Amino acid sequence: MELARAQSERGELVLRRRQHGILELRANGVFVMDTAETTSERALATEALARHDDPAVVLVGGLGLGFTLAEVLADLRVRRVVVAEIEPALVGWLRDGTVPHGPALLADPRVEVSVGDVRELLADAGEATYDVVLLDVDNGPGYLVHDANAALYGPDLLAVTRRALRDDGLCVVWSAARDASLGRTMAEVFGEAEEAAYDVDLQGRDEQYWLYLARVRSTS
Numbered sequence: 669m670e671l672a673r674a675q676s677e678r679g680e681l682v683l684r685r686r687q688h689g690i691l692e693l694r695a696n697g698v699f700v701m702d703t704a705e706t707t708s709e710r711a712l713a714t715e716a717l718a719r720h721d722d723p724a725v726v727l728v729g730g731l732g733l734g735f736t737l738a739e740v741l742a743d744l745r746v747r748r749v750v751v752a753e754i755e756p757a758l759v760g761w762l763r764d765g766t767v768p769h770g771p772a773l774l775a776d777p778r779v780e781v782s783v784g785d786v787r788e789l790l791a792d793a794g795e796a797t798y799d800v801v802l803l804d805v806d807n808g809p810g811y812l813v814h815d816a817n818a819a820l821y822g823p824d825l826l827a828v829t830r831r832a833l834r835d836d837g838l839c840v841v842w843s844a845a846r847d848a849s850l851g852r853t854m855a856e857v858f859g860e861a862e863e864a865a866y867d868v869d870l871q872g873r874d875e876q877y878w879l880y881l882a883r884v885r886s887t888s
Contacts (some may be wrong), residue, residue: 672766674757678814683756683766691767692874693733693758695813706735708842708866708877710802713739715864715879716800716840717746723799724748727832729786729820730805734762736774740802741776748797749779752786754805759783787825793832801829808843808878809850823851823886826857826882843878850880858882 670682686692692702695747701709713736717723725748726740731753740749753759759781762770774781781827782789784807807810809821819825822840829839839858843850846863854861861882868875 670763672757674755675703676755676757678754679813681755683761691733696792698813701732703733703735705868706733707868709735709880710739711864711866712736712802712804712840712842712879713743714720715762715881716802716838717743719881719883720800720836723838725794725798726750726800726802727752727794727798727799728787729789729803731758731769732804733779734770734771736802737773737779737802737884738748738778740768741773741778747778751779751781752805753781753783754785756783784852787820787828790825790828790832795831795833796837797832799834799837801833801837804842807847808845810843821847821853824852824856825855830857830882830884833884835884837884839882839884841880843880846876846878847880854880854882859885880881 671685674681682694684692689742690702690704693700723745726746726749728737731751740746761767763774767772773885806817851863853860864879865876868877
């Protein structure tokens, strides 16, 4: 059953309810995510937070259905979360309860939602602004919903991200598939990078999603 539909310059966004109350998000007809399998979206946050001693300020690139944000907020060390989401309709659906768990998440006083492109937000950020940057704005470099998002995985944007991170800061990128070139690019920009796979049940199929992690090492 269709719950909501919106049109933007990037195309069509549709929120559906499947059996057993499962919500599914599609962009231009392409599956983006659902509420049945959220393992890797949650791990995007938990892996990063577990590796940082004081993750006070976190940037979440891509609101999605809110599961990464929920994990960030569950860590009481986090004092401020900036969420960049380019689709205003998606923010609206979480705010107004179309996504039932959305209002409580966005009402948390630590949360600041920026409706816009995460690339612009990072470019405008001051040096050493964030402790953790989490990027989940598409299905990864190999399965792009929007071709323009290819730049999100390139060296220029990753260099901007590195500049916006404090010493010991972490950048974690979500991908629907293993992408060795992304790992190499992150290693070139940050000096090192690692990948982690997560087994997921994707609508009855056994699949793997991937996280790519890199840290800013102190030069002092």
